[in-house]
Amino acid sequence: MSLPLLAFEGLSVAFQRQGQWLEAVSDVDLTVQPGETVGLVGESGCGKSTLAMAALGYLPENARIPRGRVRLAGEDLANLNQSALQHRRGNRIAVVYQNPATALNPALTIGRQLTEIFEHQQAQSPIEARQAARRLLEQVRIADPVRLLDAYPHQISGGMQQRVVIAMALAGSPDLLVLDEPTTALDASIQAEILALFETLRTELGLAMLLISHDLAVVRSVCDRVAVMYAGEIVESASVAELFNRPRHPYTASLIDCIPAGKGHWETGRLASIPGHPLALGDRPGGCAFAPRCPIARDACHRQSVHLQALDHTHVSRCLFPQETALPGGNRPPATARKRALGPTVLECDRLVMEYAGIRILDAVSLDVREGETVALVGESGSGKSTLARGLTGLTAPVHGEVRLNGTALARAQRQRGLAQRRAIQMVFQSPENTLNASHRVGPALARALRSLGGFGWRAAQSRVPERLAQVALDADTAKRRPGQLSGGQRQRVAIARAFAGDPRVVILDEPTSALDVSVQSAVLDLLIDLQQRNGTAYLFISHDLAVVRYIADRIAVMFLGRLMESGPVEGVFQGPRHPYTDQLLAAIPGRGDGPPITQTRGENPGPEARPNGCPFASRCAFVMPHCAETPPPARAPASGRVVYCHLPLASLPGAGATDSTQAISSVTDQVTSYPASRSPK
Amino acid sequence: MVALWIVTALFAPWVAPHEPTSMGVGPTMAPPSITHWFGTDEYGRDILSRVIHGGRYVLAIAPASTLLGLVIGTLIGLVAAYNGRWLDEGIMRLLDAVMAFPIVVLALLALTALGSSTLNVILVIGLVFAPLIARTARAAALTEVRKEYVEAARLRGEGYFGVLMVEIAPNIRGPLLVEGTIRLGYAVFTSATLGFLGLGVQPPAPDWGLMVASSRSLLTTAPWAVLAPALAIGFVVIGFP
Numbered sequence: 049m050s051l052p053l054l055a056f057e058g059l060s061v062a063f064q065r066q067g068q069w070l071e072a073v074s075d076v077d078l079t080v081q082p083g084e085t086v087g088l089v090g091e092s093g094c095g096k097s098t099l100a101m102a103a104l105g106y107l108p109e110n111a112r113i114p115r116g117r118v119r120l121a122g123e124d125l126a127n128l129n130q131s132a133l134q135h136r137r138g139n140r141i142a143v144v145y146q147n148p149a150t151a152l153n154p155a156l157t158i159g160r161q162l163t164e165i166f167e168h169q170q171a172q173s174p175i176e177a178r179q180a181a182r183r184l185l186e187q188v189r190i191a192d193p194v195r196l197l198d199a200y201p202h203q204i205s206g207g208m209q210q211r212v213v214i215a216m217a218l219a220g221s222p223d224l225l226v227l228d229e230p231t232t233a234l235d236a237s238i239q240a241e242i243l244a245l246f247e248t249l250r251t252e253l254g255l256a257m258l259l260i261s262h263d264l265a266v267v268r269s270v271c272d273r274v275a276v277m278y279a280g281e282i283v284e285s286a287s288v289a290e291l292f293n294r295p296r297h298p299y300t301a302s303l304i305d306c307i308p309a310g311k312g313h314w315e316t317g318r319l320a321s322i323p324g325h326p327l328a329l330g331d332r333p334g335g336c337a338f339a340p341r342c343p344i345a346r347d348a349c350h351r352q353s354v355h356l357q358a359l360d361h362t363h364v365s366r367c368l369f370p371q372e373t374a375l376p377g378g379n380r381p382p383a384t385a386r387k388r389a390l391g392p393t394v395l396e397c398d399r400l401v402m403e404y405a406g407i408r409i410l411d412a413v414s415l416d417v418r419e420g421e422t423v424a425l426v427g428e429s430g431s432g433k434s435t436l437a438r439g440l441t442g443l444t445a446p447v448h449g450e451v452r453l454n455g456t457a458l459a460r461a462q463r464q465r466g467l468a469q470r471r472a473i474q475m476v477f478q479s480p481e482n483t484l485n486a487s488h489r490v491g492p493a494l495a496r497a498l499r500s501l502g503g504f505g506w507r508a509a510q511s512r513v514p515e516r517l518a519q520v521a522l523d524a525d526t527a528k529r530r531p532g533q534l535s536g537g538q539r540q541r542v543a544i545a546r547a548f549a550g551d552p553r554v555v556i557l558d559e560p561t562s563a564l565d566v567s568v569q570s571a572v573l574d575l576l577i578d579l580q581q582r583n584g585t586a587y588l589f590i591s592h593d594l595a596v597v598r599y600i601a602d603r604i605a606v607m608f609l610g611r612l613m614e615s616g617p618v619e620g621v622f623q624g625p626r627h628p629y630t631d632q633l634l635a636a637i638p639g640r641g642d643g644p645p646i647t648q649t650r651g652e653n654p655g656p657e658a659r660p661n662g663c664p665f666a667s668r669c670a671f672v673m674p675h676c677a678e679t680p681p682p683a684r685a686p687a688s689g690r691v692v693y694c695h696l697p698l699a700s701l702p703g704a705g706a707t708d709s710t711q712a713i714s715s716v717t718d719q720v721t722s723y724p725a726s727r728s729p730k
Numbered sequence: 731m732v733a734l735w736i737v738t739a740l741f742a743p744w745v746a747p748h749e750p751t752s753m754g755v756g757p758t759m760a761p762p763s764i765t766h767w768f769g770t771d772e773y774g775r776d777i778l779s780r781v782i783h784g785g786r787y788v789l790a791i792a793p794a795s796t797l798l799g800l801v802i803g804t805l806i807g808l809v810a811a812y813n814g815r816w817l818d819e820g821i822m823r824l825l826d827a828v829m830a831f832p833i834v835v836l837a838l839l840a841l842t843a844l845g846s847s848t849l850n851v852i853l854v855i856g857l858v859f860a861p862l863i864a865r866t867a868r869a870a871a872l873t874e875v876r877k878e879y880v881e882a883a884r885l886r887g888e889g890y891f892g893v894l895m896v897e898i899a900p901n902i903r904g905p906l907l908v909e910g911t912i913r914l915g916y917a918v919f920t921s922a923t924l925g926f927l928g929l930g931v932q933p934p935a936p937d938w939g940l941m942v943a944s945s946r947s948l949l950t951t952a953p954w955a956v957l958a959p960a961l962a963i964g965f966v967v968i969g970f971p
Contacts, residue, residue: 056834441885443881443884443885462884462885462887465887467887470885470886470887473885474885475882475885477878477881478878479878480876482877482879483878483879483882484879485879485883485897485900485901487900487901487903488900493769496886496888496896497886500886500887500888501886501887543882547880547882549886550886725847
């Protein structure tokens with residue numbers, strides 16, 4: 049074996065908190081070989097980002113390394129002075145962070161930010177630097193690099209921004225890229241593109257990568273080897289195939305079973321969830337750190353300290369009983385299929401139009417949700433999903449169209465609706481940080497909701513708080529806490545309890561789990577399913593994650609640029625035939641296929657100001673025909689209850705059956721000369 | 731420093747060695763000495779006693795007017811931020827227009843119209859401070875009104891002032907507290923300025939501004955008579971923030 053590019057050798061990192069040194073990372077051994085892609089997986093707070101900072105010699109002031117070392121191409125980072133360290137960063141190792149918007153300077157053009165690197169670090173002339181910058185942008189597959197050089201960061205999309213950040217990281221031609229949650233802030237389809245870019249860079253430049261992520265599916269689709277972290281320790285490390293097919297640590301196995309794979313509805317099998325909470329810093333028990341939450345833990349696990357043991361030459365596990373780890377799927381509860389009777393339509397909207405500053409954000413969308421049913425609203429950011437939610441609730445009054453509750457038309461503005469109508473439609477929001485009022489304790493906040501929605505008096509409302517907390521699986525103690533003292537998952541549970549305070553008929557869930565760790569996500573999804581079972585509540589579930597949608601929804605409505613693209617039962621849409629846009633979203637689910645998802649760099653989204661008369665997806669569609677952008681697409685019905693708005697005949701839609709559709713497409717190609725024959729339907 | 735001032739002002743009748751208004755407790759215009767620490771003025775009044783008693787006026791005026799300014803300003807700021815659009819535009823442009831005048835000019839104008847009394851001084855200082863506080867409140871509230879907990883409250887049908895006062899107001903405490911302490915210092919300064927101009931508390935009451943004004947002709951012969959109240963103003967203005 050050659051010298052590893054990056055090696056953590058028994059590394060521990062401790063942070064000082066209130067005079068105490070607490071270990072965030074303990075005895076980590078991990079290497080990245082040249083050209084290798086290593087994934088580092090774990091939930092928030094497990095120490096993975098600390099490890100990334102240690103790799104760059106970027107630890108904050110209040111951190112120290114009590115044991116072990118970091119070697120960069122053999123050199124111990126601790127022996128390098130600041131300027132040497134500065135030189136290594138950029139030329140040997142570079143980093144890409146989660147949020148591209150904050151990584152770029154909003155006041156400088158992209159070109160300026162890129163050329164700066166060449167002019168200052170490599171002392172090139174401005175002209176040379178600009179050419180080098182252009183080459184970099186081409187390398188990250190940006191279609192029009194010259195135009196982009198003169199653009200400011202806010203003028204380009206999030207996906208483009210992340211490409212630019214990657215280009216900047218590549219500027220010093222490093223051997224190793226550290227990617228800290230590089231796609232977490234992005235839409236599913238853009239995530240797929242960025243992951244595909246990593247794959248290209250790897251083969252073209254022979255880059256080694258350390259990919260840090262909480263998303264096992266992402267890691268699975270791009271990495272060679274994966275290390276799983278829990279409570280600051282590496283608990284298992286193996287090749288991707290090994291780890292996902294035969295995990296040897298119960299934590300890994302549980303984590304795998306928490307991921308919705310985009311393959312089945314919950315009625316055919318629930319996701320696993322991990323009981324209990326991750327450990328707080330400095331709260332580590334004597335034995336195995338995972339023992340309190342482990343399904344196969346026994347006395348020995350709580351008593352004796354557990355070391356990493358090699359199972360074969362590539363697979364290591366920090367478990368006393370690695371052979372007893374359940375196979376993937378083994379942690380999932382048995383299927384408890386239950387026939388649910390769907391009631392009458394509860395909430396519907398008819399040709400709803402919404403505008404913002406004169407621009408039509410939502411263009412005549414009709415939708416309905418039945419009692420006890422979950423309808424998923426899917427689309428990328430800017431598709432109008434959240435705007436539709438605001439229109440339905442009346443938070444923003446629609447310009448045209450009607451919203452009906454149990455058949456009765458509602459006032460457009462929320463203020464003009466009566467109490468009964470208000471309590472019938474409630475909402476759960478996306479961000480766990482902002483969904484609760486930071487200055488209100490949980491108890492009074494819930495009591496307030498019970499009072500205004502449940503119609504209880506102050507005392508009656510307060511006495512019901514513990515019961516409501518229990519319904520969302522929270523301790524009665526939580527009532528005394530402030531939101532700042534709760535985890536993201538706990539806060540989202542409180543928000544759910546708040547929405548259910550007046551026993552609503554419809555709850556609009558606006559990306560309720562997209563900011564949560566996978567294990568927390570599966571628990572929250574489970575809670576939502578249970579609440580629906582008990583109360584017969586209808587859900588409108590807004591999401592850009594089709595894997596989650598496949599798991600929780602009965603029906604799906606796909607939106608693009610403020611228009612409905614298709615709607616119908618989830619199974620039907622997943623089986624096909626389906627709209628080309630839906631097909632693109634499906635291909636973006638990481639790890640759904642065998643290899644990494646392949647998506648082409650597509651045309652730009654024209655934006656709501658320039659929405660064409662015809663199909664809004666035309667500029668990005670792989671099957672586009674000349675008349676697509678001019679004439680509105682017809683409604684096609686591949687099956688009962690399904691609608692697809694597309695100019696393609698049913699038999700040519702993606703997923704209509706491989707042989708049939710290729711023939712159908714070639715007949716289309718005969719008529720249309722400009723048809724790009726780049727992509728074969730799945 | 732500020733604590734010492736508050737304590738002495740509260741217990742002025744017991745702390746001060748002499749009555750602040752009684753004349754001839756010592757020789758006129760005596761320099762600072764063991765018996766009269768800060769000296770005496772042209773009527774033979776003890777300056778230390780007058781400075782200590784003068785603190786009482788400031789103690790009443792500054793916090794009361796700042797509080798008034800905070801209440802009015804916060805309310806205006808919250809309404810502007812929460813309603814947004816034309817109401818926000820309207821309110822803010824109006825406040826800009828008011829703030830285009832120097833504070834003292836505004837206060838002068840109002841006091842000349844209303845007549846000067848302690849209550850009027852409090853009202854006027856409170857009102858001229860309100861626009862400044864309103865800007866801070868609005869800026870802080872703007873980031874809050876977009877947060878989801880506010881939407882959740884609207885969805886529950888909480889009343890207008892319920893959303894403003896119970897939901898949003900507690901979350902902009904921090905910036906308001908900072909603004910309030912700065913304003914408190916300025917309130918001392920403004921009330922002294924008004925006193926100096928003869929529009930605040932009327933003589934022979936021992937107001938600091940008034941004392942500086944009435945003794946300024948003695949600046950060359952008895953500088954202590956000006957210096958003592960001036961230093962008192964300086965310390966309190968700087969001490970607050």
